[in-house]
Structures are given as structure tokens and as C-alpha cells.
Amino acid sequence: MIEVKEPKKKIPVVGLISGMLTVSKYIFKKPVTVQYPEQKPELPDRFRFRIFLKLDDCVGCTLCEQVCPNHSINMQKVDRENPRNKRKIYPDVNFGTCTVCRNCQEICPTEAIYLDKEFETARTRNSFTYSPEELALKENEVIK
Numbered sequence: 453m454i455e456v457k458e459p460k461k462k463i464p465v466v467g468l469i470s471g472m473l474t475v476s477k478y479i480f481k482k483p484v485t486v487q488y489p490e491q492k493p494e495l496p497d498r499f500r501f502r503i504f505l506k507l508d509d510c511v512g513c514t515l516c517e518q519v520c521p522n523h524s525i526n527m528q529k530v531d532r533e534n535p536r537n538k539r540k541i542y543p544d545v546n547f548g549t550c551t552v553c554r555n556c557q558e559i560c561p562t563e564a565i566y567l568d569k570e571f572e573t574a575r576t577r578n579s580f581t582y583s584p585e586e587l588a589l590k591e592n593e594v595i596k
């Protein structure tokens with residue numbers, strides 16, 4: 453027969469004191485939370501989020517679409533004159549599925565697609581996909 457050991461009974465006040473000690477350790481430390489959006493967070497130097505596209509530099513090679521592990525990039529027809537992009541195709545990006553892996557930036561032969569520090573991409577429209585033209589805009593110029 454298996455003998456079941458009774459758990460040791462703790463004195464209730466010990467837990468309370470231990471909790472108070474933990475609180476007192478942090479009470480005079482500078483808080484790590486910020487009152488966003490009134491206060492902006494300090495971002496690490498290497499932080500990157502939002503993807504941008506230089507339309508004139510994109511040659512429509514589709515490498516970014518092929519390398520994206522989440523199929524977040526799809527090539528779209530854009531009717532604009534660009535002698536470097538004869539097929540007139542440019543990537544869009546679905547930020548709802550993008551995991552910010554940076555593969556698209558790494559593989560782009562012309563450095564047309566790149567990630568930058570912008571992170572305030574909240575929106576009211578029911579789509580996280582940025583068209584190629586929207587990728588070329590600053591975040592505050594995109595219609596939300």
C-alpha cells in the first residue's frame with residue numbers, strides 16, 4: 453500500500469511577510485511600464501517592426517514573396533511607370549500574420565523592402581494588409 457504524506461502546514465503569517473518583503477524590494481525601483489500612448493516607450497536600437505517598400509527600387513523579382521515563411525507577402529499588380537519593374541508587380545504585406553522575421557529584407561536584391569522602428573499600426577479597418585502603395589507611405593499617411 454502506498455503511503456501518502458501529508459503536506460507540511462505553513463504558518464499563515466510567513467507567506468504574508470514574504471509577500472511584503474518582495475513588494476518592498478520593488479517599491480522604490482523605477483517602474484518599467486509606461487503610460488502609453490501619452491508616454492512613448494524607449495525602443496532598443498535594433499528594434500524593428502513595420503515594413504516599408506521603396507517602389508522605385510522594387511524590380512518585381514518575387515523573392516520576398518517566396519521566402520516569407522507565413523505567406524504574408526503577395527505580389528500585386530500596380531499600374532505605375534518603373535523601367536526596373538517591367539511586370540509592374542510589387543509586394544503587399546499582411547501584418548496580421550507577419551512574424552517580423554526579416555527574411556524579406558535579407559533576400560531583397562535591391563534593398564527595396566525593409567523593416568523600420570515604426571510600431572504604431574493600430575487601425576479601425578478590418579484588414580491588416582498594406583498594399584504596395586501603403587508600404588511606401590509613412591504610418592501617419594496610411595488611411596486607417
Ligand code: SF4
Pocket residue numbers: 519520521522523524525545549550551552553554555556557
Ligand atoms: S518579416 Fe518575415 S514574416 Fe514578415 S513579411 Fe517579411 S518574410 Fe514575411
Ligand code: SF4
Pocket residue numbers: 509510511512513514515516517542543559560561562563564565
Ligand atoms: S521588394 Fe525586393 S525582393 Fe520583393 S519583389 Fe521587390 S525587389 Fe524583389
